[in-house]
Structure formats: C-alpha cells, structure tokens
Amino acid sequence: EAQVTQNPRYLITVTGKKLTVTCSQNMNHEYMSWYRQDPGLGLRQIYYSMNVEVTDKGDVPEGYKVSRKEKRNFPLILESPSPNQTSLYFCATADREETQYFGPGTRLLVL
Amino acid sequence: AQKITQTQPGMFVQEKEAVTLDCTYDTSDPSYGLFWYKQPSSGEMIFLIYQGSYDQQNATEGRYSLNFQKARKSANLVISASQLGDSAMYFCAMREYSSASKIIFGSGTRLSIRP
Numbered sequence: 001e002a003q004v005t006q007n008p009r010y011l012i013t014v015t016g017k018k019l020t021v022t023c024s025q026n027m028n029h030e031y032m033s034w035y036r037q038d039p040g041l042g043l044r045q046i047y048y049s050m051n052v053e054v055t056d057k058g059d060v061p062e063g064y065k066v067s068r069k070e071k072r073n074f075p076l077i078l079e080s081p082s083p084n085q086t087s088l089y090f091c092a093t094a095d096r097e098e099t100q101y102f103g104p105g106t107r108l109l110v111l
Numbered sequence: 112a113q114k115i116t117q118t119q120p121g122m123f124v125q126e127k128e129a130v131t132l133d134c135t136y137d138t139s140d141p142s143y144g145l146f147w148y149k150q151p152s153s154g155e156m157i158f159l160i161y162q163g164s165y166d167q168q169n170a171t172e173g174r175y176s177l178n179f180q181k182a183r184k185s186a187n188l189v190i191s192a193s194q195l196g197d198s199a200m201y202f203c204a205m206r207e208y209s210s211a212s213k214i215i216f217g218s219g220t221r222l223s224i225r226p
Contacts, residue, residue, distance in 0.1 A: 042202055042218040042219050043202065044216070045215065056212070056213075059215065088154070099161065102148075105154050105156075
C-alpha cells in the first residue's frame with residue numbers, strides 16, 4: 001500500500017529541547033516537502049527536496065532543518081523549538097504527475 | 112510574486128446542488144501547476160484535481176472539475192451534485208516550475224453541505 005508515514009503523530013515538548021519528526025514514503029517519489037498548518041493561514045511550505053541531497057527553503061524555513069540522505073526519508077528537525085512553532089505539520093511527496101500525497105500530520109505543542 | 116487567494120472563508124450549500132469554490136493566483140512564471148485539496152474534519156489532506164498551465168482543457172475528476180481561466184488567473188473548483196461528505200476545508204495551491212519548486216497554498220474555504 002502506497003503511503004506516507006510520520007512519527008510521532010502527537011508531541012508535547014518544552015522550549016529548547018531538540019526534536020525530530022520523521023517522514024517516510026514507499027512510493028519512490030523524488031519530491032518531498034514539509035508544511036505547517038496554522039488557523040487562518042492555510043499550509044505554508046517549510047522545506048522541500050527535489051531529490052537525495054537536494055533541499056531548498058520554502059516560505060517559512062526559520063527554526064527548522066531538514067536532511068535527505070536517502071530517497072524514502074525526509075526528517076524535519078527543530079534544534080531549539082519555541083512556542084511559535086506549535087502547529088500541525090504535514091509531510092508530503094509528489095510523483096511526476098504532480099499528485100501530492102500527504103502524511104497523516106503531526107500535532108506539535110511547544111510549552 | 113507567487114500568491115494564491117481564496118476569498119470565501121466559508122460557504123453553505125444545499126445537498127445535491129453544484130458549488131463553485133473560488134481561487135485566484137498570481138505568478139510571472141509561464142509554467143505552473145494548480146491543485147485543489149480537501150481536508151475533512153479528521154485532518155488528512157486529500158488531493159482532488161490538478162491543472163497545468165499549458166493544459167488546453169479544463170481538468171475533471173469525477174464530480175470535480177477545475178474551471179481554469181488563464182487570462183483572469185483563476186482556477187475555481189466546481190463540485191457537481193454535492194454530498195454531505197463534501198463538507199470539509201478546501202485548499203487551492205500552486206507550484207511554479209521554471210524558477211523554483213515551492214508550493215504555496217491559499218487560506219482555504221470551509222464548505223458545509225446542508226441536508
């Protein structure tokens with residue numbers, strides 16, 4: 001079954017404690033992306049990756065890091081989380097026909 | 112600059128009626144793609160339909176069609192014969208291909224279907 005998985009699905013943490021949200025896909029897609037969703041703002045792209053070892057900033061990259069060491073995985077790293085990073089995070093992948101497949105989302109609360 | 116605008120924060124429609132969700136965009140890139148996604152209350156993002164800037168015909172997927180008016184820079188989603196299960200948030204999105212591969216989303220429209 002084609003799928004995008006994210007872990008954890010829910011996370012409560014404290015300011016400054018480094019965390020990683022994992023994203024994995026089994027569809028062999030080259031394009032992967034991270035978004036955050038906040039009320040009234042829709043989804044905003046944080047980082048995207050066109051292929052292994054190729055990553056680029058989206059609209060809101062500050063405070064986030066990513067890596068793409070292998071095609072199937074695209075982890076999102078928050079080195080020093082702050083309360084304004086409390087949000088719903090989505091990982092997504094895209095095939096050549098541009099259909100984007102989203103993960104189930106990760107709800108993050110930073111206290 | 113790349114921009115997506117959805118001017119309808121919320122809409123109410125009677126079941127079985129057709130509904131049009133508005134989306135306008137702004138880009139200077141001649142090569143771009145437009146997308147619509149559905150987000151039900153459960154939270155997952157569901158891809159609905161895609162339109163490329165060079166596509167000659169409007170995209171259709173079952174009950175969904177995209178009314179693409181390039182000169183007006185609009186890409187409205189039309190849902191025919193609405194169903195109760197269509198109640199959800201709907202997002203329009205755009206990807207520019209020439210300059211970068213960023214994807215931007217509109218702020219969304221909450222559609223509620225009345226029985």
